[in-house]
Amino acid sequence: MLTDLTIAAARDGLRAKDFSAVDLTMAHLHAIEALNPRLNAFITVSHAKAVDQARAADVALAAGEQRALTGIPLAIKDLFCTEGVRTTAGSKMLSPFVPPYESTVTAKLLHDGAVFLGKANLDEFAMGSSNMTSAYGPVENPWKRRQDDTAVLVPGGSSGGSAAAVSARLAMGATGTDTGGSIRQPASFCGLVGVKPTYGRCSRWGVVAFASSLDHPGPFARTVQDSAILLRSMAGHDPKDSTSANLPVPDFEAACRRGVKGLRIGIPREYRSDGMPVEIDALWQQGIDWLRAAGAEIVDVSLPHTKYGLATYYIVAPAEASSNLARYDGVRFGARENGGDLRDLYERTRAEGFGPEVRRRILIGTYVLSAGYYDAYYLRAQKIRALILKDFTDAFGRVDALLAPTAPSAAFAQGENMDDPIQMYLNDLFTVPANLAGVPAASVPAGLDANGLPLGLQVIGKPFDEETVFAVSTAIEQAARFTALPSLRAGG
Amino acid sequence: MSLDHATVRRIASLARIRVEDHEVEPLCHELNGILGWIEQLNEVDISEIAPLTGAANMAAPLREDVVTDGGYPEKVLANAPERIGDFYVVPKVVE
Numbered sequence: 001m002l003t004d005l006t007i008a009a010a011r012d013g014l015r016a017k018d019f020s021a022v023d024l025t026m027a028h029l030h031a032i033e034a035l036n037p038r039l040n041a042f043i044t045v046s047h048a049k050a051v052d053q054a055r056a057a058d059v060a061l062a063a064g065e066q067r068a069l070t071g072i073p074l075a076i077k078d079l080f081c082t083e084g085v086r087t088t089a090g091s092k093m094l095s096p097f098v099p100p101y102e103s104t105v106t107a108k109l110l111h112d113g114a115v116f117l118g119k120a121n122l123d124e125f126a127m128g129s130s131n132m133t134s135a136y137g138p139v140e141n142p143w144k145r146r147q148d149d150t151a152v153l154v155p156g157g158s159s160g161g162s163a164a165a166v167s168a169r170l171a172m173g174a175t176g177t178d179t180g181g182s183i184r185q186p187a188s189f190c191g192l193v194g195v196k197p198t199y200g201r202c203s204r205w206g207v208v209a210f211a212s213s214l215d216h217p218g219p220f221a222r223t224v225q226d227s228a229i230l231l232r233s234m235a236g237h238d239p240k241d242s243t244s245a246n247l248p249v250p251d252f253e254a255a256c257r258r259g260v261k262g263l264r265i266g267i268p269r270e271y272r273s274d275g276m277p278v279e280i281d282a283l284w285q286q287g288i289d290w291l292r293a294a295g296a297e298i299v300d301v302s303l304p305h306t307k308y309g310l311a312t313y314y315i316v317a318p319a320e321a322s323s324n325l326a327r328y329d330g331v332r333f334g335a336r337e338n339g340g341d342l343r344d345l346y347e348r349t350r351a352e353g354f355g356p357e358v359r360r361r362i363l364i365g366t367y368v369l370s371a372g373y374y375d376a377y378y379l380r381a382q383k384i385r386a387l388i389l390k391d392f393t394d395a396f397g398r399v400d401a402l403l404a405p406t407a408p409s410a411a412f413a414q415g416e417n418m419d420d421p422i423q424m425y426l427n428d429l430f431t432v433p434a435n436l437a438g439v440p441a442a443s444v445p446a447g448l449d450a451n452g453l454p455l456g457l458q459v460i461g462k463p464f465d466e467e468t469v470f471a472v473s474t475a476i477e478q479a480a481r482f483t484a485l486p487s488l489r490a491g492g
Numbered sequence: 493m494s495l496d497h498a499t500v501r502r503i504a505s506l507a508r509i510r511v512e513d514h515e516v517e518p519l520c521h522e523l524n525g526i527l528g529w530i531e532q533l534n535e536v537d538i539s540e541i542a543p544l545t546g547a548a549n550m551a552a553p554l555r556e557d558v559v560t561d562g563g564y565p566e567k568v569l570a571n572a573p574e575r576i577g578d579f580y581v582v583p584k585v586v587e
Contacts, residue, residue, distance in 0.1 A: 214547075311530045362509065384538060387541060
């Protein structure tokens with residue numbers, strides 16, 4: 001089936017004219033038609049536009065012009081502004097919003113010949129770890145519990161639609177964003193590779209802002225090599241994002257073939273949390289053994305401030321969100337709720353447009369930035385953030401990369417972890433520190449739990465050394481031989 | 493630090509989000525739950541630590557102070573909830 005191909009294999013097949021780009025795109029559009037009504041992975045399917053892009057790809061291929069992603073059908077998280085295609089951020093607030101411009105990352109993908117199938121569902125404004133906060137409904141994880149195939153599991157979040165789409169073979173790859181784990185945790189829940197590159201590697205221009213110092217665009221794919229192909233196209237300097245790094249983009253795909261012989265891999269002891277499922281601990285040990293067998297040296301390291309990462313994040317991220325989301329005022333774009341005077345218009349628009357989790361975070365952010373509390377909360381959090389970065393800097397003085405679990409559990413069911421916001425926040429325990437420090441990290445599918453659900457291992461690297469992250473991720477991928485398939489998939 | 497109802501109303505007002513009377517108590521409970529959990533940060537010694545504002549670790553880039561974009565009011569106003577000509581429409585703010 002064309003929908004089962006990797007991006008690398010599809011690239012070769014298109015070049016060899018085994019099939020056309022239109023064939024490939026149509027296969028995915030048919031899969032979306034069949035499965036999206038159930039999975040709800042896409043908020044918007046841009047059928048006609050995708051077919052046009054695929055036709056253009058075939059013209060380019062016929063002329064012998066193949067770029068990195070010519071004719072490759074992708075899902076785009078509905079947080080990336082796409083010119084002329086509605087961009088909702090998973091919120092009622094942006095339900096009428098059609099961007100008149102293209103985000104830098106999606107423009108780069110289009111430049112490299114990619115086909116956009118549509119806009120993938122997500123937690124509202126990327127705030128969530130389950131995709132349950134989307135104003136466009138929850139997403140179903142294509143994976144099922146072996147013992148209970150009636151339970152509807154979450155795909156993780158916030159990039160839940162992207163993960164479900166790639167996992168169910170509705171797209172060959174996808175874009176996501178990761179502010180506290182929003183690429184890596186859904187990748188782990190859906191049996192995918194998800195990469196959060198270094199802060200500054202991918203431009204944030206045209207990505208609906210959540211927390212600007214923590215937001216990282218990155219790719220989802222079914223193999224490490226495919227994620228490397230996607231990241232290379234997405235990355236690069238952008239003068240329109242003042243935090244974009246002016247550095248050359250390495251050949252990430254070549255880095256996948258480097259091997260890990262002689263690399264020093266740190267095992268952060270603080271990631272071994274109480275109450276962590278035995279299976280995740282065992283998988284982590286398995287990963288250590290795999291890397292040792294592949295020639296890496298394993299080193300015990302300490303990141304002493306790890307346990308403060310989440311609480312720090314839940315000050316910094318809401319503070320930045322409260323500031324970023326101030327723009328939604330019902331005047332210039334987005335939804336409007338009319339009221340008496342201007343202030344009433346603002347207050348009604350924002351009460352109506354934001355869901356409960358977004359409102360909660362705006363209020364927390366407003367409070368921690370407000371007069372009298374700034375030092376006690378925000379300034380303290382920024383100082384602890386400095387300590388968390390120092391932990392990584394110290395560790396990377398001794399090792400080339402770190403290995404840890406991605407998430408403290410496998411996918412949970414819709415409705416679980418919903419009663420207490422903090423219970424939901426704990427999903428990001430192992431992923432948040434890399435956002436606070438800005439260091440690159442990937443989740444690689446490494447095994448299944450007793451229910452037959454995927455579990456990921458996380459590889460964390462030095463700033464702007466995604467190449468080592470790809471090398472280590474490939475070693476895990478080769479050792480894990482993860483071949484399990486989700487129950488719900490195209491042709492399945 | 494624990495939030496009371498008046499503080500919740502004040503924060504909501506600062507954030508320009510209308511909160512109905514019956515929402516104040518549950519919001520107060522939720523926000524206090526989160527803030528209580530955040531209190532754990534008080535056990536960290538932060539003396540002589542400089543705050544980290546972001547992960548970019550680079551100086552802010554400078555560019556020439558020139559206009560590089562603009563001149564398309566139709567695009568800018570295309571998403572306006574309400575407009576007259578090239579203007580956004582809001583409720584009357586000056587009597």
